[in-house]
Amino acid sequence: MNARTPWIRPSIAVCAIVAFLTITPPAAAEVVTLNYQGATTNPGNPTVQVTLNSTTFSNLPVGPFYWQQNSIPPNANFPPPIATFCIEIATNQPLPSVGTNTTFSVVRPQDAPTIGNNSAKVAALYELYGRYYDTAWENKTTFTGSTDSVAFQIAIWELIYDGASSPSLSSGNFQASGLGTITTVAQNMLNSLNGDTSYFNNRFAGYELVALIAPSIDGKSTDQIQDQLILRPIPAPPAALLASFGVLALLGRARWLRRTTAAA
Numbered sequence: 001m002n003a004r005t006p007w008i009r010p011s012i013a014v015c016a017i018v019a020f021l022t023i024t025p026p027a028a029a030e031v032v033t034l035n036y037q038g039a040t041t042n043p044g045n046p047t048v049q050v051t052l053n054s055t056t057f058s059n060l061p062v063g064p065f066y067w068q069q070n071s072i073p074p075n076a077n078f079p080p081p082i083a084t085f086c087i088e089i090a091t092n093q094p095l096p097s098v099g100t101n102t103t104f105s106v107v108r109p110q111d112a113p114t115i116g117n118n119s120a121k122v123a124a125l126y127e128l129y130g131r132y133y134d135t136a137w138e139n140k141t142t143f144t145g146s147t148d149s150v151a152f153q154i155a156i157w158e159l160i161y162d163g164a165s166s167p168s169l170s171s172g173n174f175q176a177s178g179l180g181t182i183t184t185v186a187q188n189m190l191n192s193l194n195g196d197t198s199y200f201n202n203r204f205a206g207y208e209l210v211a212l213i214a215p216s217i218d219g220k221s222t223d224q225i226q227d228q229l230i231l232r233p234i235p236a237p238p239a240a241l242l243a244s245f246g247v248l249a250l251l252g253r254a255r256w257l258r259r260t261t262a263a264a
Contacts, residue, residue: 029218030106032075034067034082036096037140045145048154048182051175052089052161061095062086062153065228066140070101077106077235083138084228085153087160087211088114089174093226103221104212104228112211112227114160124164126209127193128155129231130200151186154179156229158190167193208234 039045039061047059063085069078086095096102109115109122136142137149154176158167161174167190170177177183210232214225 029216030075030077031071031103031216031218031221032069032078032106032212033071033101033103034078034212035070035101036098037066037068038098039063039065040140040143040145040149045150048150048176048179050089050154050157052157053173057089057091060089062150063156063228064137064143064149065095075106078230078232081138081140082230083140084212084230085156086226087112087156087229088227089157089161090226093214093224096223096225102214102223102225103216104214104223104225105217107211107213107217109209109211109229112213112229114227115211118163120164121159122209123195123197124159124193125156125229126197126200127195128152128159128189129209130197130203131192132189133204133231147181147185150179150182151189154182154186155189158186164193204231206234207231 045062047061049056049058050060051057064083065086067082067084068080069075069082071078109125110117110119115121115125132148132152132155134148137146143149154169155167158169158172158174158176162168162172169175169183169187169190176186179186208231210230212228212230214223214227215221216223
């Protein structure tokens with residue numbers, strides 16, 4: 001019986017930790033309140049004309065879109081600069097007016113309504129970001145629009161609305177065939193996608209894509225605003241989880257010391 005004693009307390013402690021993590025209520029759904037700062041200026045990105053489900057959208061703004069956080073308390077998972085691309089085209093879901101706040105739910109890309117639980121779409125979006133996203137686009141002061149950034153937004157919409165299998169800007173639910181060089185560049189971006197997400201892992205290790213959803217999923221915000229996609233640093237693990245790992249490490253060290261002492 002005594003020979004088993006050193007194992008009993010650690011086992012009880014481990015069970016207690018597991019029970020704690022199991023019964024502790026989950027953290028509230030992540031939200032962030034952002035103040036819209038507009039798109040690029042001087043001269044800025046153009047608006048475009050595209051077709052979605054046979055409806056033509058003229059003068060449609062394209063990303064990147066710029067925001068400042070206005071959450072109270074601040075959400076530490078959104079350090080500046082904050083630049084997003086749109087993942088929703090709908091007449092009843094416009095961009096906000098410059099200088100106004102929007103409260104978004106923060107979710108995984110596959111939880112965004114326009115993406116759905118579609119792993120192929122998510123993988124293609126990660127690859128698109130890994131291959132073509134330019135961090136220079138995040139600086140509203142110095143970035144004044146480019147063909148590549150407009151094409152990047154067009155490519156995102158194509159993946160969102162037609163999926164990752166043989167995307168084409170001249171057919172399908174989403175079409176943007178009349179934009180000249182922009183169409184050509186966007187189609188080339190789409191044609192290059194082959195399922196290799198290592199581009200993202202190599203360029204943006206420690207980062208993730210998240211979707212910003214409005215109205216917020218928890219119902220606390222009813223803002224009717226376009227859903228957005230953003231690249232951000234992966235948040236640190238919750239404090240409770242880190243503390244539990246620390247306890248396990250101490251238990252392991254204590255057991256090692258007892259065994260070392262017994263063997264001496």
